[in-house]
Amino acid sequence: MTNSNLTRRGVLKTGAVTGAGLALPTIFTSRASAFTNEPTGSTVTFGFNVPQTGPYAEEGLDELRAQELAVEHLNGMGDGGMLQTFSSKTLDGTGILGKKVQFVTGDTQTKSDAARAAAKSMIEKDGVVMINGGSSSGVAVAVQGLCQEAGIIFMAGLTHSNDTTGKDRKKNGFRHFFNAYMSGAALAPVLEKAYGTDRRAYHLTADYTWGYTQQESIQASTEALGWQTVNNVLTPVGAGDFSSYITPVLQSGADVLILNHYGGDMVNSLTQAVQFGLRDKQVNGKQFEIVVPLYSELMAEGAGDNIKGVYGSMNWNWQLQDPGTKAFVKSFGERYGRPPSNSAHTCYVQTLLYADAVARAGSFNPCAVAEALEGFEFDGMGNGPTTYRAEDHQCFKDVLVMKGAENPTTKFDVLEVVEVTPRAQVEYAPDHPMFGGAEASLGECNDGA
Amino acid sequence: MEAIILQILNGLDKGSAYALIALGLTLIFGTLGVVNFAHGALFMIGAFCAVVMQRLLGLSYEQVDPTKTDFLGNPLKVQVPYVESWFGPEIGGAIVDWSVPLAIVLAIPVMVILGFVMERGLIKHFYKRPHADQILVTFGLAIVLQEVIKYFFGANPIQSGAPAALSGSFDFGAMLGFDPNVVIYPFWRLVYFLFSLVIIAGVFAFLQFTTFGMVVRAGMADRETVGLLGIDIDRRFTIMFGLAAAVAGLAGVMYTPILAPNYHMGMDFLVLSFVVVVVGGMGSLPGAVAAGFLLGILQSFASMNEVKSIIPGIDQVIIYLVAIVILLTRPRGLMGRKGVMED
Numbered sequence: 047m048t049n050s051n052l053t054r055r056g057v058l059k060t061g062a063v064t065g066a067g068l069a070l071p072t073i074f075t076s077r078a079s080a081f082t083n084e085p086t087g088s089t090v091t092f093g094f095n096v097p098q099t100g101p102y103a104e105e106g107l108d109e110l111r112a113q114e115l116a117v118e119h120l121n122g123m124g125d126g127g128m129l130q131t132f133s134s135k136t137l138d139g140t141g142i143l144g145k146k147v148q149f150v151t152g153d154t155q156t157k158s159d160a161a162r163a164a165a166k167s168m169i170e171k172d173g174v175v176m177i178n179g180g181s182s183s184g185v186a187v188a189v190q191g192l193c194q195e196a197g198i199i200f201m202a203g204l205t206h207s208n209d210t211t212g213k214d215r216k217k218n219g220f221r222h223f224f225n226a227y228m229s230g231a232a233l234a235p236v237l238e239k240a241y242g243t244d245r246r247a248y249h250l251t252a253d254y255t256w257g258y259t260q261q262e263s264i265q266a267s268t269e270a271l272g273w274q275t276v277n278n279v280l281t282p283v284g285a286g287d288f289s290s291y292i293t294p295v296l297q298s299g300a301d302v303l304i305l306n307h308y309g310g311d312m313v314n315s316l317t318q319a320v321q322f323g324l325r326d327k328q329v330n331g332k333q334f335e336i337v338v339p340l341y342s343e344l345m346a347e348g349a350g351d352n353i354k355g356v357y358g359s360m361n362w363n364w365q366l367q368d369p370g371t372k373a374f375v376k377s378f379g380e381r382y383g384r385p386p387s388n389s390a391h392t393c394y395v396q397t398l399l400y401a402d403a404v405a406r407a408g409s410f411n412p413c414a415v416a417e418a419l420e421g422f423e424f425d426g427m428g429n430g431p432t433t434y435r436a437e438d439h440q441c442f443k444d445v446l447v448m449k450g451a452e453n454p455t456t457k458f459d460v461l462e463v464v465e466v467t468p469r470a471q472v473e474y475a476p477d478h479p480m481f482g483g484a485e486a487s488l489g490e491c492n493d494g495a
Numbered sequence: 496m497e498a499i500i501l502q503i504l505n506g507l508d509k510g511s512a513y514a515l516i517a518l519g520l521t522l523i524f525g526t527l528g529v530v531n532f533a534h535g536a537l538f539m540i541g542a543f544c545a546v547v548m549q550r551l552l553g554l555s556y557e558q559v560d561p562t563k564t565d566f567l568g569n570p571l572k573v574q575v576p577y578v579e580s581w582f583g584p585e586i587g588g589a590i591v592d593w594s595v596p597l598a599i600v601l602a603i604p605v606m607v608i609l610g611f612v613m614e615r616g617l618i619k620h621f622y623k624r625p626h627a628d629q630i631l632v633t634f635g636l637a638i639v640l641q642e643v644i645k646y647f648f649g650a651n652p653i654q655s656g657a658p659a660a661l662s663g664s665f666d667f668g669a670m671l672g673f674d675p676n677v678v679i680y681p682f683w684r685l686v687y688f689l690f691s692l693v694i695i696a697g698v699f700a701f702l703q704f705t706t707f708g709m710v711v712r713a714g715m716a717d718r719e720t721v722g723l724l725g726i727d728i729d730r731r732f733t734i735m736f737g738l739a740a741a742v743a744g745l746a747g748v749m750y751t752p753i754l755a756p757n758y759h760m761g762m763d764f765l766v767l768s769f770v771v772v773v774v775g776g777m778g779s780l781p782g783a784v785a786a787g788f789l790l791g792i793l794q795s796f797a798s799m800n801e802v803k804s805i806i807p808g809i810d811q812v813i814i815y816l817v818a819i820v821i822l823l824t825r826p827r828g829l830m831g832r833k834g835v836m837e838d
Contacts, residue, residue, distance in 0.1 A: 290798030317755060
């Protein structure tokens with residue numbers, strides 16, 4: 047005979063306990079969801095917003111490869127890459143705060159409106175806690191503004207304009223990549239050594255935010271050497287044929303041409319300048335020279351032999367020999383059969399830095415994460431000791447001066463490292479006039495509450 | 496004076512490309528009455544024929560060089576082109592070096608066949624449809640073609656240099672008695688200008704001096720009457736479509752050392768070429784050629800710093816401004832015929 051304990055009082059008691067138990071997570075949720083897209087399940091979603099179509103699609107693809115690898119490493123798959131060398135040991139390959147990391151991707155198309163639409167969709171539909179990546183300063187500034195409004199963290203990808211962490215800096219936005227000012231500061235001493243202090247420079251400049259700030263930075267740093275600036279001509283983005291802009295250069299009496307161009311424009315303007323025989327000429331009794339202040343491996347590949355001996359700068363290069371670089375190149379190279387580009391590197395590092403900041407803060411709350419990133423000092427990520435400066439959210443680290451290799455053995459080593467410029471040489475005050483001056487401010491952190 | 500000569504020279508090569516594309520557009524419009532927005536894509540595919548030729552000639556086998564290492568520290572696998580192992584490094588290297596001119600051999604059949612397939616497979620179904628439908632379908636086709644190219648070749652520009660012998664420049668100014676080092680002109684741009692003149696002359700001679708060309712011209716003037724004479728004019732017009740595609744393709748092949756091919760280069764040229772056709776006069780072959788060179792040179796002049804300092808941004812709009820002025824004063828364009836697109 048069975049004896050049932052089912053009583054009215056027992057049912058009420060059990061019901062009350064069960065009800066309270068069920069209500070408990072809701073209570074926590076209602077408190078925790080005070081910030082945008084707080085992850086409640088066993089996973090957390092990152093949004094990788096990169097150009098998947100359009101002229102920078104190759105770069106975007108390389109960024110995606112790196113971000114995918116970073117997610118694998120965070121989740122404990124693969125060899126761990128830079129997690130082995132990263133000075134912060136908070137991440138242990140079990141995800142972040144016990145949650146597995148997953149990701150969604152968006153296509154910026156290298157257009158500000160498309161990039162914002164993609165980011166908005168990932169924030170609203172996919173519930174991403176942060177946006178990472180991109181390959182244009184115009185896009186970075188636009189998406190950074192959106193993330194600030196939405197109350198999530200933006201980890202910028204390849205953006206080199208001073209404005210991103212200058213006049214357009216935001217409390218929710220962070221940039222690991224270097225900037226135009228740093229390029230100028232790093233290049234100037236090398237240019238002085240190679241070409242002397244008595245030079246006349248002619249600038250061709252891409253007609254948008256990045257072009258302006260790079261031109262301004264390079265002009266300032268070369269004029270500080272004693273160089274004169276003969277002219278600065280703005281060229282439309284995607285002009286294709288630059289011959290009309292190149293031919294007046296020789297008539298101007300200039301003996302250096304500085305190409306403030308990136309991507310396809312850089313490939314075309316450099317190639318055409320070489321075709322017009324600029325580098326074979328003697329002007330003012332000196333050999334005519336060309337400088338490309340911002341280099342990218344993927345674009346250098348496109349410029350072929352024309353790049354030989356031409357100076358430029360980079361954020362990072364796979365040929366560095368520090369343990370962090372070696373670990374990342376091994377991990378990336380074995381997985382994809384090619385060394386990573388510097389845009390891939392910055393996106394990979396940004397993903398790990400975000401994850402580490404969350405783990406250290408113990409929360410996905412963007413304001414807690416921002417606080418953890420501000421003033422954060424780290425090493426082992428390929429650029430030597432690095433600081434995320436609290437005042438403008440710009441990373442300060444060594445910068446590379448590069449040169450087109452004379453005898454590359456493969457298409458991957460068309461650039462060679464000339465000098466690792468120490469970080470102290472490229473530092474500047476947070477209220478520097480090129481970065482918005484004293485008026486520039488990060489504003490308030492927004493967690494979406 | 497030197498600056499004027501320089502800008503005329505700069506305008507000539509750009510104008511050559513406009514003229515060749517506009518010539519093909521006009522051929523198709525004049526014969527088939529189709530406004531072909533995929534014509535820029537044909538120019539782009541021509542440029543990629545040069546890339547394909549470069550890759551075909553560069554087909555290599557791997558040889559391990561134990562003295563060097565790759566980026567992962569493994570022994571370096573050096574790529575040795577087959578042509579170099581077959582003909583020796585000197586002749587093999589020269590063949591690879593001349594891949595752009597050699598690509599003409601590949602581009603002609605590829606472009607003609609592509610033209611036939613486009614015309615027979617798609618465009619012929621739109622002859623009796625309004626021009627708006629033709630524009631939409633050919634524009635869609637252009638997007639499909641450029642996405643296909645991007646899928647196979649990626650989004651970055653691919654460098655295809657001129658042969659070493661023609662990759663330098665010469666001092667045109669010194670030849671005319673000006674100061675040296677002022678009027679410099681690359682050899683390849685001169686080659687491109689001469690090449691375009693040969694192609695244009697060839698097309699005109701073909702239309703003027705062959706029976707086939709005579710029938711085509713008759714068909715362009717009055718398609719119905721030629722049909723009534725028992726001539727299969729449609730077949731000839733299909734061949735003309737192939738010819739127009741080949742002209743665009745050759746313009747693209749030879750342009751690759753000037754502009755590294757990328758998948759959207761066709762679109763950049765297409766819009767300008769349409770303006771060229773309209774300025775030259777819809778359906779007028781000499782008009783298309785003349786307007787191509789004229790607008791190319793005008794665009795170069797507008798890019799001069801002196802001009803831009805007076806009217807900023809004029810280099811971006813000059814072509815359209817000229818088009819507006821010409822269409823206001825001569826609504827049929829420079830050499831337009833009465834009745835074309837006026838029904």
